[in-house]
Amino acid sequence: MTTSHLLQKYNVPVPRYTSYPTVPIWKDEIDTAEFSKVFVQQFELENKANGISLYIHLPFCESLCTYCGCNKKITTNHNVEDDYIDSIVKEWHLYLGLMNETPVIRELHLGGGTPTFFSPDNLYRLLTSIFKTSIIHEGHEFSFEGHPINTTEAHLQALYDLGFRRLSLGVQDNDPKVQLVINRIQPIENVRNVTEIARKIGYTSVNYDLIYGLPLQTHESITRTIQQTILLQPDRIAFYSYAHVPWTSKGQRLFDENDLPSADNKLLLYQTGKEIFLEHGYCDVGMDHFALPEDALFIASQNGELHRNFMGYTTQHTNMLIGLGVSSISSTGRSFSQNVKTVHDYYDRIKNDLLPVQKGYFLNDEDIRFGQYILDISCSGKTTIQPADWDMVYAMCLEELEKLEQDGLVSISGYEVQVTPRGRNFIRNICSAFDLYLQKSKISSSKKMFSNAI
Template sequence: MEQSLTAKYNVAAPRYTSYPTMPYWDTDVFSNDEWVKTVKRSFIESNTRDGISIYIHLPFCENLCTYCGCNTRITKNHRVEEPYIKALLLEWAMYKNIFGKKPLIREIHLGGGTPTFFSPANLKALISAILLNADIHPDANFSFEAHPANTTVDHLQVLYDLGFRRLSLGLQDFDPKVQFIINRHQTIEQIQAVTGQARRIGYTSINYDLIYGLPLQTLPGLAETMQQVAGLMPDRIAFYSYAHVPWIKPGQRRFTEKDLPDAKLKAKLYEVGRSLLKHYGYIEIGMDHFALPGDELLLAEQNGNLHRNFMGYTHQHTQLLIGLGVSSISDSQYAFAQNVKTVEEYLGLVKNGELPVFKGHILTNDDMIIRRHIQDIMCTGQTTWNHHTEPCEPLLEGIERLQPLADDGLIELNSWGLKVTPTGKNFLRNICMAIDARLWANKPATQLFSMAI
């Protein structure tokens, strides 16, 4: 039964880090002025209560990892660091001017690219300036992504001294054949060294990113990777499906579909990896995430406080997320905005004193309602609705589309809501698709998203 469901529901599907998803943003009615208004509103409503989150995109990498779907700039020229940091701080100054009051910073996340491409001294200068004339929330949560092959003790110490306590290392797979074809090289000894150094310094949470469905990946190779990872016992593991989107990321054309596991093998890779993680003591959280007992992310799910945004799952929620840097995405709760995607355009706009936003979406009332239900499904595995207090015609249409999923045992569906079954937990993206009004109103003629499984 499980295999037949996998075949049936292995369709192109969004990952639902937002709703509406980016291809369905109504940019025709979006303007920077409208975006600024929503930022001001959200800051006034939530800064004192929740604080704000900041995502900083650091796009530079010395080498191209051919599996990667992120916005990157490949260079070995480290002179790019200081001009980019200067631009980030100019953009941050624009947002502080919009706020009008001192921000309360609750979350900072450094993503990339490769944040540890930047020197420890430059990272210190960047974060110190971000924190200047800002308050830090007592429950602040600062995290960064790192490449195991270039993360030094100085990187770890400098960021720890600035308040960072969470580290995420991109492993993907230890199989040498897989590492070669995806051009991502790191050894178990490098992972062990960085993990040990971070723990000795005092980092309280270490995450490893693993990917299934990579080219040339095999079941024995994945099992060996899992065994090596389990020996180091990171606090969290993100076990992602490889997203093959060569029409968006040309670097993925280094290999072809013939090098990728077929749908049946990919599903088996997921099931084997998932079962091994559970065997090693990890507990599944939401979609793609696993943690050891006692982890804050796991506690948040158990307490109903788990949240999902463009940075993935988080154990706390801020209404306002500001994205700084090229291609970064911001969320004011009432609107989304994305920055321009090339470094040159970003630097030019910021230098001229312009917010580097090039597209976005102002959420309608229907969007807000459906967004809440998708957030609940992704984070708690259930949602409830009341058609009298929350009228939404597109949601009613979506509820009708849920019935086949209930017939297949993925959800328990009734007149007031739904609950995801243990089987359905593997198909969260498909469940959310059923109530995705924007997608159903404008079905794509070509593939926009990666496959669900």
């Protein structure tokens, strides 16, 4: 079967596996007292051993990008910055109250929304409020998402001074027609300018987010976007499939779905992008990601040190992630939790000295073991099934794994499952073979829960 036929066969709805079990399995309400108990237990295990990760969600944007599925709040009123920062700091102190020692921060990411909506001074105030109550790990990695339109030299310098060395720019597409329909106008000169300033200041890794499958994208336009991108030599490129989920992202209803590429054309966009990246020296790193050979992300993948969490692929391996801010997700290793999704509800919880967690899930031992198989596949391209799990794998996963093997996407030898070179295009599908909840219920085929794999 040709690669094109395989892409068509496996272009089905599957999770992105930033967690296992995936979010649709979580409970709508989590017991906050039980979550706090699990948090305390896991913090004591993880803090000294590995340190912790922080994700801070900054939801405000000045305009709506119609493709976006993130939690955001559209406003041009920058007076909202102070109240939100005060609430983030207070939420952090609620977590500090559960800790029996000073937290060691190993990884931190500012996401959104648009983090650079906030002024450099306010970002500095937010971060120093957290850092003064923490220990910064000597091998830390700090990163933030920037919008090419409003990321200034002052933003870059302030965050660099606080230890940030990695910048991710939301480029998405350079074609003016595509930018217009998705309401994200940003000339490539802005992207170039921010990149050059960041490198001059001393940032060691610049990532560009690109999306294929956007409305009005063509083979010619995405080729042009990628060639322009290559000229700027970002250290990393995240090449995401546009996830058309208008049942959860109402902004996606603002353009004509007839403008979306057909399934066949979207596959062509993906193949074109990947071929150009590889031809120009970028290396395939797991799902959706490409990096230059000298970048730390690719080196980690080669050394078996790549990790994946809600922030995506990372070189830092921590088992505890604390999410701060509206809709942020936390992971203790034994539980997942997501904060309330509206700014109003978030402020209300914080004002009443309550952790703003709402949705969540407590993991059992089986969840942890099968989650590790999925993590192994997504990060290192292979996994070894524990003998104690073989009966479950035989009953629930083997049929899917054998189909994958017949199509040349994996090789199975004893207890080991290895992703083949051809299978690297289908990591999400291979991970899904170990998803017991998906195999039991076939959620993806019965309800609109996930975007297509490609």
